[in-house]
Amino acid sequence: MNASTIEYKNNQKHPFHLVDPSPWPLVASIGGLGMTFGGVMYMHNYSGGGTLFLTGFTTTIFVMYTWWKDIVREGTYEGQHTKQVQQGLRWGMILFIVSEVMFFFAFFWAFFHSSLAPTFDIGGVWPPEGIEVLNPWEVPLLNTVLLLSSGATVTWAHHAIVAGSRKDAFIGLVLTVILAAFFTLLQAFEYYTAPFTISDSVYGATFFMATGFHGFHVIIGTIFLTVCTIRLVYHHFTREHHFGFEAAAWYWHFVDVVWLFLFVTIYWWGRAKAIEGPSAVFQNQNDTSRWSVGARGNLPGTDLGFDASVTYSTMNNKYRYYDIVSERWVNAVNGLGGTQCTRNAADAGDASKGCYYYNVFGSHLTAAPGSPLHNSADEIDYITGDMGANTSRSLLVFDFIMNGDLEWEIDGNAVAFATGFQYRQDDVSNKNYGDARCADNKPCQPELHFLPMTLSLIHI
Secondary structure, rough: HHHHHHHHHHHHOOOOOOOOOOOOHHHHHHHHHHHHHHHHHHHHOOOHHHHHHHHHHHHHHHHHHHHHHHHHHHHHOOOOOHHHHHHHHHHHHHHHHHHHHHHHHHHHHHHHHHHHHHHHHHHHOOOOOOOOOOOOOOOOHHHHHHHHHHHHHHHHHHHHHHHHHHHHHHHHHEEEHHHHHHHHHHHHHHHOOOOOOOHHHHHHHHHHOOOOOOOOHHHHHHHHHHHHHHHHHOOOOOOOOHHHHHHHHHHHHHHHHHHHHHHHHHHHHHHHHHHHHOOEEEEEEEEEEEEEEEEEEOOOOOEEEEEEEEEEEEEEEEEEEEOHHHHHHHHHHHEEEEEOOOOOHHHHHHHHHEEEOOOOOOOOOOOOOOOOOOOHHHHHHHHEEEEEEEEEEEEEEEEEEEEEEEEEEEEEEEEEEEEEEEEEEEEEEEEEEEEEOOOOOOOOOOOOOOOOOOEEEEEE
């Protein structure tokens, strides 16, 4: 029976691989289900959740080893992966990567949907109020260099396999795995030191979901490349027959490209949006100057010494920013939004008088005019205020100290004295301007605050 079966397989009339029945798809699904349920139970502090998760995880690792071992045996030792089968595997890998592209497309959609039209419940700005964004030119930039370098090394390994150089291929794969491990460690460090969490509004959710799943794909890709390195040591790859490595390289290049999009959009562009958002400081100018002159000597015709100095300093600070004016927002919610609205309660929601209701669940960028979710640009401009302050300060200080020796001695030591006075004039001018002081578009008058001149005597 066994002999006839072997003879049948060796003499099949088609180039396709008809796989034998396998228990691994069912076992893998059970392991994945155990990991899912166990993880949820563990996060909600249910008894046995951790044990169920570890059981599912162990089952998944076991299936990975046994299932991959079967595929390696079929493709390498049994010769089941003919050219036609390899072509089918290539198309399958391409479709899998396309599905992965759609997977990450959903996260990018969520990010842009929230960042391009931030709603009031997150402060009307992106990132939301209170979120301290990460600097893209630190760890993210280093990770970008690491991933791009790993893409180059895995390409080097591929070309080395095609050229028949196992040594160069091995070095390229080892370098790729090392670079991938460093990327994962730096990503973990970034998560550990991040000033926000996944529960911090939609920014934290989109950031950690997108970058977290990418990190998970990096770990999967690292496992793929590690297995390929082991297979290379055991001479599983030839110039013509190395699709297992090819698929891993395609997957790794996909991981590289996704990271470039993450770096440009979430790290760099997202931070740029934070800088240019309504709550950001558009102008912050600080000018400071200080002049000082002094003299030291003896008073004419006396043995008395003196120290005199004059110091004059100025400080001018200007800053300007945009923010939502709470009084205006309350008016808009009550139907009195709009720059031309009369602010009469009877005119609430009367568009002919420039009064509109502000829908906190809508946006003028995502809803068509006439829609209940539409907020006009006029009421958006109305609730957003332009504010700032100019502060000027000048300080004049005059010091005079006189000193000399007395004709007294204490325990054989001469007694000296010093006395003096200080004149100080401190002038402060503070001017606040903008919509924070005129919540209904009323003109603002400057406010000047002067501190009184003081005269003090200092005896030393």
